[in-house]
Amino acid sequence: MAENFTDDEFAFLRYARFGELPQRVLPDDLVPLRETEAAPDYADLAYDAKERAEG
Template sequence: MSERFTEDEFAFLRHVRFGELPTRVRPEDLVTVKETEPAPDYADLAYDVRHRAEG
């Protein structure tokens, strides 16, 4: 036979297991993410450095 818990009991059990929740992030604290171009491969960077060194 399984026990039936109330919402308050579930809230208490969550608090005991996970502790205090972090404070909620306010909308004005959010940051807009801007996509950038992906970084070139390492092989491409090595080729460019060698090419520049050889002139």
């Protein structure tokens, strides 16, 4: 049987579980994202490091 909680009871349960939530991010604080090239694969990085170490 499910219990019916009021909004205040749900708010208290959220606070008890997660603590105080951070302030809401305002639209003026958001920054646009830029697409970039994909990062190199880790295997490629490891191969380059080995090649540089061996000379």
